[in-house]
Structure formats: structure tokens, C-alpha cells
Amino acid sequence: MVRVAPIKLQVGPKVLWFDPTDLDIRAGDVVIVNTSRGLEYGIATSDVLEVSDDLVKDLKSPLKEVVRLATPEDMDKVRELEEKSAQALGAFKEIALESNKDIHPVLVEYLFEGDKAVFYFEAEERIDFRELVRDLAGVFRARIELRQIGVRDEAKMLGGLGICGRPLCCSQFLDDFVPVSIKMAKTQKLSLNPTKISGTCGRLMCCLQYEQNAHEDTARRGPTQ
Numbered sequence: 001m002v003r004v005a006p007i008k009l010q011v012g013p014k015v016l017w018f019d020p021t022d023l024d025i026r027a028g029d030v031v032i033v034n035t036s037r038g039l040e041y042g043i044a045t046s047d048v049l050e051v052s053d054d055l056v057k058d059l060k061s062p063l064k065e066v067v068r069l070a071t072p073e074d075m076d077k078v079r080e081l082e083e084k085s086a087q088a089l090g091a092f093k094e095i096a097l098e099s100n101k102d103i104h105p106v107l108v109e110y111l112f113e114g115d116k117a118v119f120y121f122e123a124e125e126r127i128d129f130r131e132l133v134r135d136l137a138g139v140f141r142a143r144i145e146l147r148q149i150g151v152r153d154e155a156k157m158l159g160g161l162g163i164c165g166r167p168l169c170c171s172q173f174l175d176d177f178v179p180v181s182i183k184m185a186k187t188q189k190l191s192l193n194p195t196k197i198s199g200t201c202g203r204l205m206c207c208l209q210y211e212q213n214a215h216e217d218t219a220r221r222g223p224t225q
Contacts, residue, residue, distance in 0.1 A: 119145070
């Protein structure tokens with residue numbers, strides 16, 4: 001068995017496993033972790049778990065370590081970075097409006113070490129943003145990375161409430177998006193009114209696929225018409 005610490009990083013709902021080393025990590029603890037991007041901060045979603053060796057071997061990359069439990073100084077830095085991110089998003093919107101109106105800024109993420117900022121934006125078509133990178137680099141004293149995302153990714157990052165009144169599935173527990181088709185709504189005999197079967201992202205609701213297998217099985221077992 002292997003000890004792992006489930007950690008949710010600062011952007012997105014995905015929970016990743018880290019090596020807790022000898023730290024006593026509890027649910028809700030803020031921690032500093034090593035990632036492929038450098039140091040990042042995150043929140044433990046549960047106490048340390050013990051999982052099988054096979055599950056760890058199946059991971060795409062080896063477990064990276066939790067560096068430490070966040071100190072008061074770390075928390076001050078986290079708050080500072082969150083403020084910088086919010087301010088940078090405002091500037092990003094102004095610069096993008098002048099550069100390309102097809103670009104819709106979504107989020108700015110300053111990594112924990114403070115020397116790199118990731119600017120997320122949504123656009124329907126593929127965008128050549130090299131000029132925008134130069135404009136941003138002229139304003140912000142950090143390494144700049146622009147990342148284009150889709151409208152479903154935007155909803156996943158920002159969160160919100162679905163028409164069911166609950167938080168969006170994508171922002172709570174969905175790691176990856178699955179294909180959803182209008183055929184699913186027809187099979188389930190749902191209204192085909194787009195406003196009733198579309199999520200806040202404007203795409204078909206992810207939850208249409210939750211009961212699809214059951215509906216298909218019922219249709220196979222039921223009397224033919």
C-alpha cells in the first residue's frame with residue numbers, strides 16, 4: 001500500500017495525488033506542492049489515504065511531493081497572488097478588447113513562485129495570440145503563458161449553478177468531458193428546447209449522459225412499436 005494525499009490545486013476541480021512524505025495532512029489543509037510547473041498551492045480534499053501499489057503504477061507520472069503545510073507567510077503570499085490575479089484579469093480584458101474582440105478573457109493564474117502568470121481565454125476559432133503575448137509581457141513583470149480554452153472549460157473553471165439548482169457538475173467532480181448528443185435527449189424523451197437541455201456554457205448538459213445507458217437498456221427490453 002502507498003500513502004497519498006489528494007490535493008485540489010488552485011485552478012480547476014481536478015484532485016491529484018501527491019506523496020505526503022512524513023507530513024500529517026488533514027482534509028482542508030492548505031499545502032505547497034511540487035508540480036511539473038514548479039511550486040503550487042492547493043487544498044487537501046481528505047486526510048492521507050492508503051491505496052494499492054497497482055493504482056499508483058497506473059498513474060501517468062510518478063507521485064510528486066507535498067513540500068510543506070502552508071505557513072502563515074505562505075498564506076499571505078497566496079492572498080497576494082489572488083489579488084494580483086484579479087487585477088491582472090481586469091488589465092487582460094482591456095488589452096484583449098483592443099487586440100482582438102474574438103478573445104474572451106476568463107482567468108489569470110499566478111503560480112506560487114510569482115514569476116509566471118497563465119492567462120486563460122475562450123475563443124470559438126483558433127487564435128494567433130503572439131502579438132497579445134508581447135502586449136501582456138510589456139505590462140506584467142512575469143513570464144507569460146496564454147492558454148486558449150473552450151466554453152465548457154470556462155464553466156468548469158468559473159463554476160456556477162445549473163438549472164437543477166446545484167453547483168455545476170464540471171466544476172465539482174467531472175475530470176474530463178464526455179461527448180453529449182441531441183440523440184440522448186430524444187432517447188430520454190426530453191424537451192428539445194435548447195434552453196431546457198443546455199448548460200450555462202451553452203452546450204448540451206453533461207448530465208444527459210448519466211442515465212443514457214439505463215434508457216437504452218429500457219428501450220431494448222420494452223415492447224417494440
